[in-house]
Amino acid sequence: MNTENPGSVELFKLAPADIDHLYRRSGLTGNPLSSYSYHAEQAATSSPSELFKPLAESANFASIAKKLLAPDLKMEFKRGGAGSAEETYLALLSLGDNDVLAHFIGQDGNILLLFFDNEEAFLQWWSGIYASKAASTYQPVFPDVMSAEVLVCALHCIDIYRRAYMESMLDYRGGLDLAISTQNFVQLLKRALSSQDKRWLLPTMFEITPGLKEINIALKPEHIKKVQELGFLTGNENPLTLGERARLLGTEIITGWLGSIGCQATALINGQEKSLSRIFLTPTAFANHLFSFEIGAGGDTRFRHQASTMPELIQSMMKWIEALQKVIGGTSPVKPAKGETPAMKFCGQCGAELKLGKKFCTKCGIPL
Structure with missing residues (x-):
């Protein structure tokens, strides 16, 4: 990470069955870009794992759910060659913000999520692993x-x-x-x-x-x-x-x-x-x-x-992502001012939409 502008990074882990509860709590119906689909009966008859709680309580719950279940832009990365470790993972983006969600499947079958609050933070992390100086x-x-x-x-x-x-x-x-x-x-x-x-x-x-x-x-x-x-x-x-x-x-x-x-970058066209x-x-x-x-x-x-060089590569990748967003009808979102935290729009406990000015969720009553 670039220590001068590190951004914010959160790490989450989910059991595969937690995806149904993510659908249920977020209220999203998903889209064809997502790797997951909703099983309503399973969600109604089971409880989320303990791994689900940190994500449910995160202030970025809504943004993470949107990218995982209904992304606007999907980038599939694959690594290999020269004896390097082989891996496949996704970077998921939405047009309404600068956040990036990196999605991995762990060796234990659980879902690993890395949430970056801006594209440059993601590319700093990415290039630090996969590029050379x-x-x-x-x-x-x-x-x-x-x-x-x-x-x-x-x-x-x-x-x-x-x-x-x-x-x-x-x-x-x-x-x-x-x-x-x-x-x-x-x-x-x-x-x-x-x-x-x-x-x-x-x-x-x-x-x-x-x-x-x-x-x-x-x-x-x-x-x-x-x-x-x-x-x-x-x-x-x-x-x-x-x-x-x-x-x-x-x-x-x-x-x-x-x-x-x-x-490969993909999006929904028609x-x-x-x-x-x-x-x-x-x-x-x-x-x-x-x-x-x-x-x-x-x-x-x-x-x-x-x-x-690595800094030049990061700039090229930034321009590439910006060009992809323009192709699907998006514009570069306005980044929050330094020190400013984006307002929560959904409750991290029950997923209900929040009303401006309220100190408690109007559905479940949890303090905000």
Whole structure:
């Protein structure tokens, strides 16, 4: 956490059956973005667990219930690659405030909730776990918005360099064989994509970025030509030779790859859950490589790359969230003034709506 602007963080734990009581107490009916549905009979014939009490008494009960049961924006994160721990979790947002609810499922099956009272606090926490401090300067790799096929070929070049490096070690060879025919380049690429092996960078991107497997990849000679212009390949079609860019990034991945994070943001469009945007983050000791994917006017998938430090990454993610909110008709909510606490709108004990100026809940009588 950034100690200069830490924000407020609360941690809650719920048993799976507590979700029905959360529905009942909040009065929410839920929406298709939520991972949960309401079982009225079970809620009526059972009692919440002891884990439910801290959430029920929280001043942020209404905001947490809204994000968990009826979010306006859902971001699904997946982590994996390079031997890092694999995990899946959600970040849930509403258009009416700046709060962020991070949702995890614990090893015991219970629900873990981290509630942040602003987006920057969430991103400070998130980047502190999943990003690297990185170097202050990094030479641009992909200067423009490009077709996703170009990225596929470029990451494949990086993996081929890593493969050649490892093979030379196993064979006790000092030099690397960096030549490959176009036919072998394409065949090896197909094998890599079908392998689902997250020890390699290219398969990792597709395996951990939610929804990315759905995009259509159609490799053409123009894509290989583009990676040649970028310095990943040199030479004629037969054979191709890995270029300086593939060697530099290949060495960076070999020595400093910290695993990767994929994310898909979805929202309800005409009542249906639709993908708004996808990102793929590959942090190394040298840079946080952030790739964002968008659908072009012709239906093709295009990407943008940014190599950034941790503060730059946080700013980019802040802008990304703001852009997502605008897409679904929201605006950046006004943040409370420093020291100001947002007024409670619902009772933390019974879930009834509160009336302004009252010192007690008009339904259950609990002091407010």
